[in-house]
Amino acid sequence: MKRVTEYLKSLLLLELAAGLWVTLKYLFKPKYTLRFPMETIPRSVRFRGLHALRRYPNGEERCIACKLCEAVCPALAITIDSAPRASDGQRRTTRYDIDLFKCIYCGFCEESCPVDSIVLTDILEYHMERRGENVITKPQLLAMGDRFEKSIAANRAQDAAYR
Amino acid sequence: MADSIDQAGEIRSYTMNFGPQHPAAHGVLRLVMEMEGETIIRIDPHVGLLHRGTEKLAESKPFNHSIGYMDRLDYVSMMCNEHAYVRAIEQLVGVTPPERALWIRTLFDEVTRILNHLMWIGSNALDLGAMAVFLYAFREREELMDVYEAVSGTRMHATYYRPGGVYRDLPAKMIQYKESRWHKGKDLKRMNAWREGSMLDYLEAFARDFQHKVDEYEELLTDNRIWKQRTVDIGIVSPEQAYALGMTGPMLRGSGIEWDLRKKQPYAKYAEVDFDIPVGTHGDCYDRYLVRVNEMRQSGRIILQCVDWLKKNPGPVMIENYKVAPPKREDMKESMEALIHWFKLFTEGFSVPAGETYAAVEAPKGEFGCYMISDGANKPFRVHLRAPGFAHLSSINETTAGHMLPDVVAMIGTYDLVFGEVDR
Numbered sequence: 001m002k003r004v005t006e007y008l009k010s011l012l013l014l015e016l017a018a019g020l021w022v023t024l025k026y027l028f029k030p031k032y033t034l035r036f037p038m039e040t041i042p043r044s045v046r047f048r049g050l051h052a053l054r055r056y057p058n059g060e061e062r063c064i065a066c067k068l069c070e071a072v073c074p075a076l077a078i079t080i081d082s083a084p085r086a087s088d089g090q091r092r093t094t095r096y097d098i099d100l101f102k103c104i105y106c107g108f109c110e111e112s113c114p115v116d117s118i119v120l121t122d123i124l125e126y127h128m129e130r131r132g133e134n135v136i137t138k139p140q141l142l143a144m145g146d147r148f149e150k151s152i153a154a155n156r157a158q159d160a161a162y163r
Numbered sequence: 164m165a166d167s168i169d170q171a172g173e174i175r176s177y178t179m180n181f182g183p184q185h186p187a188a189h190g191v192l193r194l195v196m197e198m199e200g201e202t203i204i205r206i207d208p209h210v211g212l213l214h215r216g217t218e219k220l221a222e223s224k225p226f227n228h229s230i231g232y233m234d235r236l237d238y239v240s241m242m243c244n245e246h247a248y249v250r251a252i253e254q255l256v257g258v259t260p261p262e263r264a265l266w267i268r269t270l271f272d273e274v275t276r277i278l279n280h281l282m283w284i285g286s287n288a289l290d291l292g293a294m295a296v297f298l299y300a301f302r303e304r305e306e307l308m309d310v311y312e313a314v315s316g317t318r319m320h321a322t323y324y325r326p327g328g329v330y331r332d333l334p335a336k337m338i339q340y341k342e343s344r345w346h347k348g349k350d351l352k353r354m355n356a357w358r359e360g361s362m363l364d365y366l367e368a369f370a371r372d373f374q375h376k377v378d379e380y381e382e383l384l385t386d387n388r389i390w391k392q393r394t395v396d397i398g399i400v401s402p403e404q405a406y407a408l409g410m411t412g413p414m415l416r417g418s419g420i421e422w423d424l425r426k427k428q429p430y431a432k433y434a435e436v437d438f439d440i441p442v443g444t445h446g447d448c449y450d451r452y453l454v455r456v457n458e459m460r461q462s463g464r465i466i467l468q469c470v471d472w473l474k475k476n477p478g479p480v481m482i483e484n485y486k487v488a489p490p491k492r493e494d495m496k497e498s499m500e501a502l503i504h505w506f507k508l509f510t511e512g513f514s515v516p517a518g519e520t521y522a523a524v525e526a527p528k529g530e531f532g533c534y535m536i537s538d539g540a541n542k543p544f545r546v547h548l549r550a551p552g553f554a555h556l557s558s559i560n561e562t563t564a565g566h567m568l569p570d571v572v573a574m575i576g577t578y579d580l581v582f583g584e585v586d587r
């Protein structure tokens with residue numbers, strides 16, 4: 001008897017029909033996909049994307065050229081030169097380069113920075129068109145910081161309790 | 164081909180290259196196969212095309228710097244690799260993370276196991292001709308990657324475990340979908356249904372639902388005649404062979420040996436959670452498939468238990484030993500001593516007492532171990548990583564010779580190879 005039922009089951013392709021039934025049900029369920037460039041998946045406040053250098057609210061740059069981020073970077077992606085600033089003799093960076101091709105987006109630079117200057121923003125859609133554009137310089141980083149300060153600050157505030 | 168026919172017109176065996184650029188090779192695997200018609204006589208894996216010298220690289224960096232590189236070994240089971248590495252450091256330094264950190268690690272090891280097995284079931288089924296499973300598996304992967312992102316900030320290379328605990332506590336709020344032209348009102352509410360509460364609520368909802376999702380995969384594959392024809396009696400590994408070839412993880416359990424480091428040498432909090440070790444009987448691809456599917460269910464069970472504990476017991480997730488772990492950011496800004504620790508730790512790291520140790524975890528693919536020698540400096544003297552995939556791949560001649568060419572694809576799938584860890 002068992003063999004007969006087995007045979008019938010096999011002949012009627014029951015297990016294949018069961019599988020097809022699963023896929024058929026999904027045909028009528030709401031789609032899981034998003035229309036990407038127009039809408040994106042949600043992004044965590046901890047997201048580690050493109051770098052930026054921040055400023056204090058009074059417009060002064062935060063970075064004090066302590067070079068902690070340079071020391072902690074496992075990929076050796078950060079290069080810093082520093083000198084006393086001509087106007088007031090404060091210790092500032094004269095060069096702050098990040099090589100985005102070397103960077104592994106580990107977040108250690110942000111973790112180490114004592115004045116919350118270097119941060120990883122939640123921006124992930126960026127590209128380079130020419131060789132050399134992968135090295136982003138201090139003015140570019142500061143511009144990134146100025147442009148996205150609001151979202152950077154909001155994300156940091158939300159996560160402050162955990163850091 | 165011309166050389167394989169000699170003067171008398173007889174066909175001799177010929178040699179064929181499989182990969183390194185083959186869609187079914189799961190990365191950059193090159194197999195040199197000696198074939199007799201469609202039957203394989205001998206198969207010779209060539210590895211090293213993805214060699215990045217991680218072990219050597221680790222020797223030149225303070226201990227913590229290499230955590231991020233561990234993610235990139237087996238890049239579908241990221242946190243498990245980190246776990247082995249930070250455990251080795253912890254054993255040498257002699258620190259124990261707080262309990263909550265251990266529970267978080269247990270939780271994320273299991274999340275990682277599901278991530279890995281989903282990748283495996285999807286790609287294995289895709290290689291053998293079943294497209295739908297791949298799409299469904301990646302949908303669930305997406306949901307778990309959101310969890311990865313919520314805690315660590317990246318969807319894959321987390322750099323989340325640290326010697327002495329984990330970097331940050333679990334977030335109280337889960338990330339939510341935003342309104343758009345296509346998703347609003349009720350639709351948006353449905354998409355965010357699990358995301359109303361904390362990350363733990365989300366994981367709980369996921370783990371409960373996941374069992375049904377596994378039912379679906381099984382519906383698609385377990386009884387399917389095509390799937391069975393491609394996997395039953397393919398690549399049989401006897402228990403003795405499995406021992407002799409150094410197999411671990413599902414490869415070993417598929418042959419019926421109940422060996423699981425989570426049970427036999429419990430680490431983190433595995434001694435306190437309740438789960439079973441699924442084992443196979445026959446040692447073929449189909450049994451290993453059943454073992455892995457069952458492991459996904461068990462991981463779901465463990466996740467629920469961890470979520471339960473973590474919800475009830477808040478607490479620190481990092482030790483307060485400023486020689487190893489940095490102080491809190493707030494303290495650093497106010498206390499001179501904390502600032503000194505901060506600078507010391509981030510510039511030269513910490514020194515580890517001289518000695519050697521071996522720490523292994525049950526990674527989704529098998530035993531992932533880290534053997535570390537320290538000479539007392541702030542960098543390891545030597546790091547050796549025991550990758551399960553390497554031991555498995557080296558047995559491919561024993562298991563696959565005598566099979567047909569299409570079975571090689573089934574075997575690569577069942578080995579669950581990832582070249583990040585094989586080549587390191």
Ligand code: SF4
Pocket residue numbers: 069072073074075076077078098102103104105106107108109110
């Ligand atoms: S994210 Fe990591 S790798 Fe990238 S610049 Fe910062 S420290 Fe270096």
Ligand code: SF4
Pocket residue numbers: 062063064065066067068069070080112113114115116117118
């Ligand atoms: S970005 Fe921060 S860590 Fe880096 S040099 Fe400037 S102040 Fe120091």
